[in-house]
Amino acid sequence: MTAEPSAPVTVRVATAAPYDVVIGHGLTDRLIAAVGGATGAMILHPAGIAERANTLAAAIRDAGVAVHTLPVPDAESAKTAAVLEECWSACAAAGLDRAGVVIGLGGGTATDLAGFVAATYMRGVGLVQVPTTVLGMVDAAVGGKTGINIDAGKNMVGAFYEPAAVIADLDALATLPEAELVAGLAEVVKCGFIADPEILRVIEANPAAATAASSPQLKELIRRGVAVKAEVVAADLKESSLREILNYGHTLGHAIEKREHFRRRHGHAVAVGMVFAAELARAAGRLDAATAERHRTVLRALGLPTTYDPGALDELAGYMGADKKARGGLLRFVTLDALARPGRIENPSRQLLAEAYAAMNSR
Numbered sequence: 001m002t003a004e005p006s007a008p009v010t011v012r013v014a015t016a017a018p019y020d021v022v023i024g025h026g027l028t029d030r031l032i033a034a035v036g037g038a039t040g041a042m043i044l045h046p047a048g049i050a051e052r053a054n055t056l057a058a059a060i061r062d063a064g065v066a067v068h069t070l071p072v073p074d075a076e077s078a079k080t081a082a083v084l085e086e087c088w089s090a091c092a093a094a095g096l097d098r099a100g101v102v103i104g105l106g107g108g109t110a111t112d113l114a115g116f117v118a119a120t121y122m123r124g125v126g127l128v129q130v131p132t133t134v135l136g137m138v139d140a141a142v143g144g145k146t147g148i149n150i151d152a153g154k155n156m157v158g159a160f161y162e163p164a165a166v167i168a169d170l171d172a173l174a175t176l177p178e179a180e181l182v183a184g185l186a187e188v189v190k191c192g193f194i195a196d197p198e199i200l201r202v203i204e205a206n207p208a209a210a211t212a213a214s215s216p217q218l219k220e221l222i223r224r225g226v227a228v229k230a231e232v233v234a235a236d237l238k239e240s241s242l243r244e245i246l247n248y249g250h251t252l253g254h255a256i257e258k259r260e261h262f263r264r265r266h267g268h269a270v271a272v273g274m275v276f277a278a279e280l281a282r283a284a285g286r287l288d289a290a291t292a293e294r295h296r297t298v299l300r301a302l303g304l305p306t307t308y309d310p311g312a313l314d315e316l317a318g319y320m321g322a323d324k325k326a327r328g329g330l331l332r333f334v335t336l337d338a339l340a341r342p343g344r345i346e347n348p349s350r351q352l353l354a355e356a357y358a359a360m361n362s363r
Contacts, residue, residue: 009219011226013142014234017162021142021226023219027169031056031103032063034128034165038101040066042091044114045105046078047071049132052172053105056130068094076262078109079148081157087117091125101126101164107133107180108140108266112155115146119161127163132172134184134218135267138191138225141166143233143246149262153322154254168222173213182211182303183267186249188221189298190274191228194245194334194342199224200298207301245342248334249274255319256308271304272360280356281335284345291339296363306360313357317350 008024022030035041041060045053053069060067070090072078091102102125104114111129118127129141147158173181185203192199202217202224203210209217232243253273257264278295281287296306320331330347337343348356 009223011223011230013162013230015144015162019163019165021166021168021230023137023168023170023223023226025170027167027171028056028059030165031128031130031167031169032060034167035060035065035101035103036063037099038065038126039099040094040096041068041101041103042087042094042096043067043069043103043105044072044087044110044117045069046074046107046110048074049106052132056103056105068096072110072113075107075109076149076154076257078113079155081148081150083113084116084120084148087113088121091117091121096121096125098122098125101128103128103130104141105130105132106136107131108135111136111141112146112158113148115144115161115163116148116158118163119146119159124161127161129163129166131166131168133176134173134181134222135187136184137166137168137222138184139187139229141168142226142229143243153319154257154262168226170213170219170222173218176213178211180265181213183265185210185221185302186267186271186274186299186304188225189302189304190246190248190270191225192298193274193295193336193339194248195228195232195340196224197340200294203298203301211302244344245334248336248342249277251320251331251333252276252316255316258319259312259315268305271299272306272308275299275306276356276360277333277335279359280333280345280348280352281337281343283352283355283359284335284348286343286345287336287338291336293363294339306363308361310358310361313354317353 011021043053057067102118104111131137131141144160144162146161147155150156209215249270253269256269275295278292282292333345335343335345
């Protein structure tokens with residue numbers, strides 16, 4: 001049953017240091033409560049949402065906590081060693097101490113960066129994530145994975161560092177460009193295929209409502225996506241085994257992002273990556289044709305891409321071999337053996353890769 005839009009819902013992430021993900025509208029009071037007791041706060045945010053950062057800073061300041069704001073570059077350009085050093089220096093200049101808190105306000109790149117800053121500044125300070133995109137709410141801000149990019153690949157340097165709380169205020173989605181909102185839903189679709197098919201049914205029943213910022217359907221999709229991730233990371237925080245299922249679609253997806261110099265939206269790349277993974281499993285005789293085809297119908301209903309440059313496989317294979325999910329240069333793919341039954345294919349043949357890639361682009 002779908003909750004009323006005005007009623008916040010809470011998903012507990014039951015790791016060794018449990019925390020709550022609060023999902024709802026008008027959650028400034030929840031943020032103030034999460035920051036309460038800190039000796040100071042630093043809000044890291046993309047420059048484009050400075051007004052929102054200043055509004056939250058004023059509310060936190062009124063509650064008695066000294067707070068500073070620092071704009072960072074947008075998208076993947078925020079996740080560099082140079083920006084990381086700038087953040088450390090700003091925290092030091094603001095007098096942030098071990099009882100301080102870093103607040104990550106923005107999309108997935110901002111929360112990734114903020115998490116790594118909090119994990120490394122003074123060997124660890126408080127962290128509260130305030131994602132403002134669907135991607136940030138269901139993926140980047142939840143689960144404790146933080147990191148920055150280097151030339152060798154995406155998120156190659158990072159740490160596992162859990163927040164004290166995640167405040168997913170859906171009001172932020174009202175001003176989010178539709179393309180950005182839709183791109184974030186790729187991670188929700190992923191959760192539907194690996195663990196919670198009800199997600200797919202909600203989308204199939206009303207794709208337009210699924211992409212409407214204020215709809216109860218979108219709130220329910222975000223809640224379900226967070227719940228899937230919470231259950232997985234509670235069982236496997238540091239990606240030793242089970243957590244790998246959250247990488248469904250990401251092996252090819254990250255390669256596409258690398259080839260595009262991180263100018264392609266993460267959700268668009270992952271959407272294509274999921275179709276490829278489904279075709280790989282189908283070609284290997286492990287996944288039925290109907291479930292493989294369902295990837296296309298669900299993703300296309302949301303307006304997400306399902307194909308990529310037909311001549312790019314060799315280049316993409318090189319990037320995938322350098323992915324941190326590879327072992328000894330051997331490719332490893334999270335796939336499906338059935339709906340909501342993840343599996344894995346290791347070291348597929350070049351012929352199998354080519355067959356799956358061609359099938360991905362032929363329908």
